Amino acid sequence: MKKRVMILLFNRWLAIVAGSMILTALSGCTIIKDPKSLMETPQLTSDRESLMSVINAELKGAQPIRPRDASDISSVRTPDLDNDGVKEAIVFYETPDEAVRIHGLILEQEGDTWEPRVKFDGEGQVLETFQLRDITGDGNLEIIAGFSSGEEDPQRGLTVYRYNGSEVENILTLPYNDFLIDDLNQDGQLDLTVVTLKRDQNAMVTVYQYDGSFNEISHIQLDDPIREYYNTVSGNITPDLKGIVLDASFGSHYAYSHIIVMKDNRLVDLLPSQDATFKNYPVFSGDVDGDGILEVGRSEKPKGWENRPYDDIPLFSFYQWEEEKGLKFVLQQYMDLAGRFYFNFPKDWWGKVTIDPKSNQNEHLWFTRIDNGDVVAEISFFSLSEWEKHKEDWELLARDNDKVIGFLSHTDLKINKGEKEIKR
């Protein structure tokens, strides 16, 4: 018995010795490292890895650049440009000390590796965008690149490159402010819509199509003495007709929209008047409700707000164009002008519910029925501590570091944020 206890004690002692030996050994040498120092950027696929190494070798220290384009900021793209079943890679890069600052490089895949094929020059200082579309209708992708000087001046240069497997040909160079690639005349071949703007004077929308070279199909001049179109979008204006919507901003934060439709290969401005689409805040037009047809937004004065300035109005309505009838109401949305939250009006509120004019948009909002003044819903701003008291009843609409915005429905309505947020 005594012996067994002794053995046990001895074993425990051994374990302690062993443990401390391990610890000493481990702390003494470099085998224990800071876990953070062992983090590594994940590998690219071997394919991409080899492409990157070829590109880096080829660029000799120059940096690949990303286009300043929110829709796609990737700098290396690997399409099949010349439709020969072999992938090409396109990358733009910057050589700040050379006369020509921006260059493009095309590589072609050869088995497991990539072979540099051709380098070509870009324009300007900054790569605004580059897209790969078959704009000539020959089955091959063209490189459509937009360049700018990098200044605030929105004047830009558009270049379309064509790659034939061995060299790059520059098939179009145009000044532009915005361009859109779509098939506006619906002939099955993409066309190029270019918007150019003479600052504070007027604007020109021109549609080109490629037929051996780029030819103008139609153009229209807009008398907009503005500084920029903050949003341009193309698509179906009606179920049959395609066109573009231009959102023009003026003043400090006012805006209005143009709906331009292509009808019989001619551009028609459906809304020459600025008043029909006036908005006190530059909301974005587009396919807001997801039905495939574009909507334009405009400010909506809630009932009872007649005496309040336009600047305060937080209610926006969206309209589609209907042939022969004009604008058709589609959707209404409360949008916090400080950008903290938004809230889609449910269908049965349309025209029946207003925002109580005594509402303070930074504290408390009451949504009341127009006919009898009943409150149907409230939105309130809470401090975090207040929120703890109210969170049983109120629905969370938004939360940030120092406040919570809650929604309280007096009917069985749930907040509907949905996916239909109107871009701004």
Added chain:
Amino acid sequence: MIKKGIGRQIVMQYFIVVFVTLFMVEVIFSLAIRVYYYDTIYNHMSTHSTWASDFFQKFVRLSSERDPAYFTEMLRTFELDNTELMILNRKGEVKASSNMFQADKAIQTSDVMQAAAGNMGKWVGRQTSTGEMVMAVSTPLQVRGENRYIVRFVTSLEAVNANLMKLTLFSAAVCLAVLALVTLFSIGLANSIVKPINNIRAVSAQMAKGKFDVRIKGDYRYELGELAATLNYMAQEIVRSNELKDDFISSISHELRTPLTGIKGWSETLTLGGFDPEETKIGMGIIAKETDRLIGLVEEMLDFSKLQRNEMKLVIGQVNLKELLQETMLNVWAKAEQKGIQIKLEDRTTQPVTVTGDGNRLKQVFLNLVDNAIKFSDENSWIHLVISRTEPGYVLVEVVDTGIGISEEHLNKVKDRFFQVNHQGGGTGLGLAITQQLVDLHHGTMDLHSELGVGTTVSVKLPLSEEEETGNGNNSEPDASAAGEAALDSGRNDAGGEKNGEEMG
């Protein structure tokens, strides 16, 4: 290899215990260090992510996703060294990535799902494209009060796992080294236990063969030490009892020869002497006396062997102890008178004392004791017989003399069979041994107190008979019956002294 036996067993036990211990330590260590590494990395990414989204919402907050620099700015804000940063929308589609390429498909790993549901998500797994182990941490990013984007950091765990593997192997190696060391240790330890055992075993084997002069040497501790001492003592006792037996045989031969010599001498004398009636009378008297002595000797030995084999039959009856003691005194009166010794009975009880037992055997006990007392007392001295009741249910009889006494070294041995302090005195050395056994048979105890040159006291304690008990006990001790009963069974064999180990004869 260690040969089979306790040694190997001990080593194996050590090995198993240490192995299991180290194995568990190793497993726990590996798991803990893995958790530590993964958690640190996760925390690094999640803290950065939280911080950056806070910063983004407070300061960067770009007006529009249409701003051409929106994602570039976002990437710059969230960028974290050694990770791939992705900005996803709620469906998991990659809107921007810190690598240069376009992402091909939406990401549907659990971290993204969790982030889409509004929580921070973590995922550890293999990239489908590269098969690389990665950790992904996704955080929802609020824009306008809504989780519009998911910020996803991905870092490779390959280096971490390699390091973890290295750590595990290293610690396993350390464990193995420790295990080897401990095994060596345990061999040494096992030897320290096995060696004495082997030594003791060898010596005891020799003892079994009859060599009782060998002794276990070495200073062993604890149980082994006790075992060795016990064996040594046993051997010593065997030797001693052999010596006693030899002594007995020589003394008994002597005892037998003395009367036989007398008988033979006288019978020859009588045969040759022409049967002078006077001479014949003396001779026949001596022959009869010597024969009595021989019979006494043989009876004593017979008694003893009966006692030894538990064949002694007691004729149980009620014995009046006082009467018995008086008879005893009368029996030895003549012998005492010869030496001028006075025997006195000192009665310290008020009532008659009755014990259950064999009257003859009890008488034999006291005769023997008093006889011994007379034998070893000086002339003209006193012998006291004291009868008293010192504890309930028992009677105590003390035989006190002022004789030569017994030295301390002999006091322990006088009750042994065949032991005699002085072989010249004659006798078998069985007297006290028989007395002791008779007392034991009556459930009594016998103690010896003696001092050399001062005298000896022999105390015999006997249980009272039950009638005596019930007759006497109820006015003094209500519990006496039970106590007496219990004491009856606990006949003790304590070593004690006697006067001299002399026989009764």
